[in-house]
Amino acid sequence: MPELKTTANGTKGAAGGARGAVALWSVLIPALNAAGHTGIFLFLRDTELNPVLYAIVAILWGVVGVYVLYASLNWVVEQYGETWKRRIQPYLFVGPAFALLTWLLLIPTIRTLIMSLQDATSSKFVGLANYAAVFTNRLLLTALRNNLLWVLFGATACIVLGLLIAVLADRSSFERLAKAIVFMPMAISFVAAGVIWKFIYYYQPGDEQVGLLNAIVVSLGGEPQAWTSMTQPWNNLFLIVILIWMQTGFAMVIFSAALKAVPEDMLEAARVDGAGEIRIFFKIIVPFISATILSVTTTIIVFTLKIFDVVMVMTGGQYDTEVVATQFYRQFFMYRNFGYGSTLAIVLLIAVIPVIWFNLRQLRKQGGFA
């Protein structure tokens, strides 16, 4: 490509020829790219390749293909004059990301919004009838109530426990180990966590219990219970415990970092003045890290609002444990009611927006991540 540039700066005739070549390239390269990627796309869609080979082709396409797309189109752009290059290049960098986002998030959101105003088969507009139904239908109301329970108990417990463990770890002699243990459940999937806890809640009639919780109950002289099904509405709390087990580690890690930033002389001064540890905690530490507490709270609330996997694996939404996300899945995939399904998704969106918005502002104030 340096050769091309020098010719372009040369005689007029050569410049004209070069311009023609550039025009040719700027049609040819995008066309080749489009053809190549469509080809691979169709190949990957329809091929019956061995899975390992398939994966390798896919990974190559994902890395090399995407890189070649950028590199080749960029090469074309570099052939243009300085002004045009400067004008087009940014869109080349942003373009693919934006195209994907438009197709997969931006337009779908609008389409879902429209579907939420239509009837079950998306054939005619019904105004806000779906929204009215969501807030009156008993099943859907149960889902809303349960989501509220999740947020109320789940988020509160995560914050309180996270803070407690962070403070304790800070003063203990095995801080790193303790933090790793509490944080570990964050790495595993909700499905695996569901299996873990199903085993703890396992119920069988009789005195010999293999589920830990029932074994404890029986050894204390109680009756074994089917925790996740028969103890309505408390069964929701047993599901929430799983969330607490998984998410407390997240709160703890962030609180722990915030606690390290509390100036030691401030605490020392309070101690010299004779303040007790508990008083110091509530009067100095908590106000000092209040911004962190706020952002952790909002993060966990968002997470909790969208809870799906735990409920799906543990109860499938039966026994009055339905939440908005599972009800959404049920409405759409089982009852084929696109109207209710979309409405629930939009309800979720509306519930999440203010919380995340707040969170992003908070993050920006703190100057980005990490």
Next chain:
Amino acid sequence: MMRKSKGRDGRRRGRKGSKTVVNLVLGIICLLWLIPTLGLFVSSFRPATEILKTGWWTVLPHREYVAKEQLQLPKDTDLRQPIEVNGTTYTDDQLREGVKTDEGTELIWENRRARTIDVRELGWRMSTEFTLDNYAGVLTGKEYDIPKPDGTVSKEKGSNLNQAFLNTLTVAIPSTIIPILIATFAAYAFAWMKFPLRKTLFVIVIMLLVVPLQVALIPILKDYTSLGLNGTFLGVWIAHAGFGLPLATYFMYSYISQLPKDLFESAFMDGASNFTIFTKLILPLAVPSIASISIFQFLWVWNDYLVSLVFIGSQPDVQVLSMRIANLVGSRGNDWHLLTASAFVSMLMPLAVFFGLQRYFVRGLLGGSVKG
């Protein structure tokens, strides 16, 4: 971290007592946090019949009635009458459930028809039966012989998770690489290139962070149906790429935009183009950030259930681990030998990442906390 807290402790001499309490309380909490995983882990190595008969904690030494000797009653003992054993009389029902004697032993029928009684004594015991069969079962789909209580043996096929493990990798790797590469390009442009609509486009990306993926599922599924992408890896990659993009862009932006300006100026002076600066300068510099967000995205995809459920559906040859396990829970909820082992197989990757790349993982996760 450790050194710092030790320094602090030095200044807190005379609080030894309170430190013991702190260690104790924290120790109990850690134990509580570990027990669920530990239970699953231990159980996954126990034989199928043992899992359902005794709790996993019986692998720890515990006190239990153990048969010490056997008594043979006269063959013609009438079970409807009080039964005399060693000078005391018991009823048949008592002996069926086990009855305590004055000497602290327990009597229970060993074989009621043959009129033999076990004399059991409290003793220390631990069950030490361990097996790798469960893992062999979930990994190779080998057949099991499970003795039923009535004496018959039922054959059951384990579930072959190899395929699912491979599928999960096939889904997860491109779903990580594609969005992060695309996002890094976009992040560079947003941070260091001037163009009209830059602010607007960036605000749109940030706004899309709040969209819960449920909102997008139905319309995408409709598009996929018309494109023939349902139940294909390709469809899942594209979906994961789209859902991961806003966060990856934001995450990379917050790093790239904080690089010093001189870096770019001197590179431009040397005549480097944006593309060269990006590939030769920015990408190598951003490796730690890319690692953090990649690990987050990888584990997010690895652990995902909803997206695969919707876009892969019931296609058995493309099913991923989380779906297979969720199906096992539903259809064979009491096959704990399979469930425990498969859950652990699915946890291998996240746990390896967690223990191997903890620093990157935590950073990625903290950044990922705003994911919509």
